[in-house]
Every structure is written in structure tokens, then in C-alpha cells.
Amino acid sequence: MERMRRASGGQLVYAELRRRILSLELEPGQRLYEPELAATLQVSRTPLREALRLLLAEDLVDQLPTGGMVVRPITASDIEELYGVRAALEGLMTAEAARRLTDDDLAVLQGLVERNARMVGDADDAMRAGHDLHLRIAEVAGHGWARRLHAQVDGHMSRYRPFTNESQERRTAALSEHRAIVEALAARDADGARRLAESHVLAARDVALEAIGTRLAAR
The missing domain is CATH 1.10.10.10 (Winged helix-like DNA-binding domain superfamily/Winged helix DNA-binding domain)
Structure with a gap:
């Protein structure tokens, strides 16, 4: 200190x-x-x-x-709001990334997915690997305002993210969702990439809501 x-x-x-x-x-x-x-x-x-x-x-x-x-306590209403905003921002940036993606960018994203696959058995490592993939997609998108707003929301979500990554079932599902997003990006399918990114965030929201509900019920 x-x-x-x-x-x-x-x-x-x-x-x-x-x-x-x-x-x-x-x-x-x-x-x-x-x-x-x-x-x-x-x-x-x-x-x-x-x-x-x-x-x-x-x-x-x-x-x-x-x-x-x-x-500040962890609440279901905060989860609903934060993940809803993040889903919109992730969708916007992923669609933009599909339009701007270079072959070099794609190679980096594919490498990050494979890193995610190697780490999927460990909650903390898988969380970091998946998070790095999202941050790289935001970089590729190059959307300044969306990226700044996303960074603000992302900071708050650090408190909730561990709850979405506790089970092997969710980590495996998230990896599959990451692969699908990168495949849509590789196809330069902006609309498909947007839908997949939004769905991915909302799936994490549902897991977080269930985990928080269980935690609160146990008190």
C-alpha cells in the first residue's frame, strides 16, 4: 500500500x-x-x-x-437491466465487426475461440478467455460510442459474471455460442452475428438470474 x-x-x-x-x-x-x-x-x-x-x-x-x-447489493432488476443493455451493445458491435472484419482479425478471433476451448474446464480461465473474445470483437467493430458504453456496463457486470460461469454445462454452451458468433463473422453475416451475440448475452442473463435467485433464497 x-x-x-x-x-x-x-x-x-x-x-x-x-x-x-x-x-x-x-x-x-x-x-x-x-x-x-x-x-x-x-x-x-x-x-x-x-x-x-x-x-x-x-x-x-x-x-x-x-x-x-x-x-450495492446484487439484485435481479440490476441483472435484467445490465444484461439487456449489454445485449443491445454486443449485437450492435458484432454486426459492425462483421462489416469491418479482415482476414487477420478473423484469425485472431478463431485463436481466441480455441483458447476458450482449451480452458473451458476451469471457471476462471474460461471466463477470462470468453471475455477477451468479446473485447476483441469490440475492437474490430471500431464503434467508439458503443465501445465506451460497453466498457462502463462491462465494469459493473464483473460482479455478476462469475455466476454465469459456475457450471460446466453453461461454460460448454457459451463456448458453442462463441464458435457460432465467430462463424457468422467469418461469413460476414452482420444480421446473423447480431442475433447470435444478443442471444448469447441473454442466455448468460438467464443463468445469472437463476444463480442469484438461488443465492437469495438460501439466505
């Missing part, structure tokens, strides 16, 4: 707390106590409060009526 002690503002504190929230290291619904956080991060209250304000503006924490803060 030496870098944090030298920081003049809250940006480094914000980045670290954001990482902990998105990785679920700080659990959804967890109360954030300023003295405890300041001691853990070895920072003063001023940069910590600045960081918390940034997290509040990003909807990663909620303010309590008493003035304290908690990590």
Missing part, C-alpha cells in the same frame, strides 16, 4: 476499492466503515471520502439514511 500512502487524492483509493467491489472481495450489502477502511488501506479520511463519493456516483455503493455506505 506504499503507493496509496503517497497519493495526494482519492483516485488510487477509489481504484482499489472498486477492484475489491467488482471482485466480490467486498461483498454485496457489506457495510463500509471509514475507520476500518482507512486503517486497512493506510490512508487518511480525506482521500477515502473522495473515493467513496466516486463509487457512489458510479452506483457501486449505496448511501444509507444514517449517512453510512454499503456495497
Whole structure:
């Protein structure tokens, strides 16, 4: 935490707390106590409060009526909204990628699918491999606004993505969906690629909703 002690503002504190929230290291619904956080991060209250304000503006924490803060809970409504927005953005970018794809781009995407196949047996590795494929398609699309909005949504979805990747059945299905998307891109089928990308995201949404429902019911 030496870098944090030298920081003049809250940006480094914000980045670290954001990482902990998105990785679920700080659990959804967890109360954030300023003295405890300041001691853990070895920072003063001023940069910590600045960081918390940034997290509040990003909807990663909620303010309590008493003035304290908690990590934003994981809810079914957030899943519905986030995955719906992501499906639209992924569809748009995948269709655009089909129009702009070069042979070199295709070779990279096919390589990423094969990497996904090699890692499909491990939840974390498969998640990273699939995510890298989506990010590469966004690069190929070259749609600036869609890519920026996608990055914002994608950050929030880091908290939900592990729930979509827990079962081998879903990881295998996701790999098949990734292959189909890349095949549509190879055929330069923009409409087909759009439909497949949207369907892929919505399938992940359904798995996340089921997982969250099970988690909430167990409480």
C-alpha cells in the first residue's frame, strides 16, 4: 500500500476499492466503515471520502439514511437491466465487426475461440478467455460510442459474471455460442452475428438470474 500512502487524492483509493467491489472481495450489502477502511488501506479520511463519493456516483455503493455506505447489493432488476443493455451493445458491435472484419482479425478471433476451448474446464480461465473474445470483437467493430458504453456496463457486470460461469454445462454452451458468433463473422453475416451475440448475452442473463435467485433464497 506504499503507493496509496503517497497519493495526494482519492483516485488510487477509489481504484482499489472498486477492484475489491467488482471482485466480490467486498461483498454485496457489506457495510463500509471509514475507520476500518482507512486503517486497512493506510490512508487518511480525506482521500477515502473522495473515493467513496466516486463509487457512489458510479452506483457501486449505496448511501444509507444514517449517512453510512454499503456495497450495492446484487439484485435481479440490476441483472435484467445490465444484461439487456449489454445485449443491445454486443449485437450492435458484432454486426459492425462483421462489416469491418479482415482476414487477420478473423484469425485472431478463431485463436481466441480455441483458447476458450482449451480452458473451458476451469471457471476462471474460461471466463477470462470468453471475455477477451468479446473485447476483441469490440475492437474490430471500431464503434467508439458503443465501445465506451460497453466498457462502463462491462465494469459493473464483473460482479455478476462469475455466476454465469459456475457450471460446466453453461461454460460448454457459451463456448458453442462463441464458435457460432465467430462463424457468422467469418461469413460476414452482420444480421446473423447480431442475433447470435444478443442471444448469447441473454442466455448468460438467464443463468445469472437463476444463480442469484438461488443465492437469495438460501439466505
